[in-house]
Amino acid sequence: MSDTTYRERLANLQDHAVWAALGDYPGGPRECKDKTVYSSSRLSAACGCTWAYKLSYEDRLPEESRALGSWRGTLTHRAIAKLHTEAAWEAVPEVFAIAEAQSLEELETDDKPWSKRDCGVKDVAEAAQESLVMVQAYAARNRPAALPEELRVKEIEAQGFMIVKHPRTKTCYRVSMTLDQIRGYYGNTLNVTDIKTGAQEPSQVFLARSKQFTIYGLGLKQGLFLTETGGLMPFKQYPANMTYLYLPNLIPYKRASTKQGVSYKAGDLRGTHEFPVIRTEAEYEKMSAEICRIIQIIRFKLFVRDDDDIRCKMCRHKTACEVGINARETDVDLANMSDLY
Numbered sequence: 001m002s003d004t005t006y007r008e009r010l011a012n013l014q015d016h017a018v019w020a021a022l023g024d025y026p027g028g029p030r031e032c033k034d035k036t037v038y039s040s041s042r043l044s045a046a047c048g049c050t051w052a053y054k055l056s057y058e059d060r061l062p063e064e065s066r067a068l069g070s071w072r073g074t075l076t077h078r079a080i081a082k083l084h085t086e087a088a089w090e091a092v093p094e095v096f097a098i099a100e101a102q103s104l105e106e107l108e109t110d111d112k113p114w115s116k117r118d119c120g121v122k123d124v125a126e127a128a129q130e131s132l133v134m135v136q137a138y139a140a141r142n143r144p145a146a147l148p149e150e151l152r153v154k155e156i157e158a159q160g161f162m163i164v165k166h167p168r169t170k171t172c173y174r175v176s177m178t179l180d181q182i183r184g185y186y187g188n189t190l191n192v193t194d195i196k197t198g199a200q201e202p203s204q205v206f207l208a209r210s211k212q213f214t215i216y217g218l219g220l221k222q223g224l225f226l227t228e229t230g231g232l233m234p235f236k237q238y239p240a241n242m243t244y245l246y247l248p249n250l251i252p253y254k255r256a257s258t259k260q261g262v263s264y265k266a267g268d269l270r271g272t273h274e275f276p277v278i279r280t281e282a283e284y285e286k287m288s289a290e291i292c293r294i295i296q297i298i299r300f301k302l303f304v305r306d307d308d309d310i311r312c313k314m315c316r317h318k319t320a321c322e323v324g325i326n327a328r329e330t331d332v333d334l335a336n337m338s339d340l341y
């Protein structure tokens with residue numbers, strides 16, 4: 001996603017009629033003094049190292065490198081979305097080929113170096129092959145004929161909007177989000193599914209703490225979602241559960257392996273690919289205050305470096321961060337503190 005597109009999209013969202021529908025009008029029950037739209041990805045980024053957030057979203061530094069894993073992830077998401085929108089379950093290889101051609105074309109116009117040295121044509125071809133395996137395995141399990149009707153995907157890439165009110169100060173903020181999938185669950189309840197293709201399987205601790213999922217669940221209950229015809233639709237319920245759909249576990253092992261004490265033969269899948277994410281109502285209620293706290297960090301530019309071995313190693317602004325490492329205090333801009341309330 002280019003930075004211009006991101007900013008243009010935000011500018012378009014600021015004037016969207018959805019905000020009035022949610023009560024943000026002069027004297028309205030959810031009037032927001034700050035008309036900025038805070039996307040869930042932006043809020044999730046600020047939940048990690050706020051300095052990395054600053055470099056990405058405030059300084060708008062371009063990424064220093066491109067990662068093969070991200071390319072593979074975009075291709076996989078693109079192909080799966082196409083399968084759903086075109087109901088092309090009988091033409092998986094053909095749909096994948098179109099998505100792959102588009103992703104390869106994007107690669108040709110991107111002249112950043114690869115994050116991993118010596119990444120060549122063969123590596124790209126391998127990543128595309130892995131993506132095809134994930135998409136085929138996904139299609140086999142999620143084609144409508146393979147699922148009871150009540151568990152099927154209802155919405156894909158659902159664009160949602162909500163206004164978050166601080167429980168104590170009553171300050172309101174605008175938040176937008178895009179949910180990979182909203183599915184039916186048992187009875188009349190719902191599931192939110194997020195498709196993941198990263199290098200690491202999620203730990204239970206990670207799933208329990210993930211703010212991204214909590215924001216999604218809150219949005220499903222409080223927000224409005226765009227329909228295909230441009231209308232607005234509420235769901236008015238917390239999801240009964242959410243799913244971290246980790247597709248790399250659908251790529252069979254090439255050779256015998258052991259993971260977390262479990263032995264696998266060549267050709268075996270790598271354990272479950274569906275990780276449930278559950279939140280309580282109390283956790284959702286706390287999230288409103290947490291979102292307001294994160295937004296205040298962004299608004300008042302209270303950014304600090306949060307060194308963490310693993311996070312810094314994978315940080316896309318590592319070099320820029322190291323270059324400015326001595327400017328720590330002077331770079332924290334507190335000029336606008338009078339705005340604090």
Ligand code: SF4
Nearest residue numbers: 049052306312315321
């Ligand atoms: S290198 Fe580490 S401290 Fe610096 S911005 Fe990235 S995550 Fe933050």
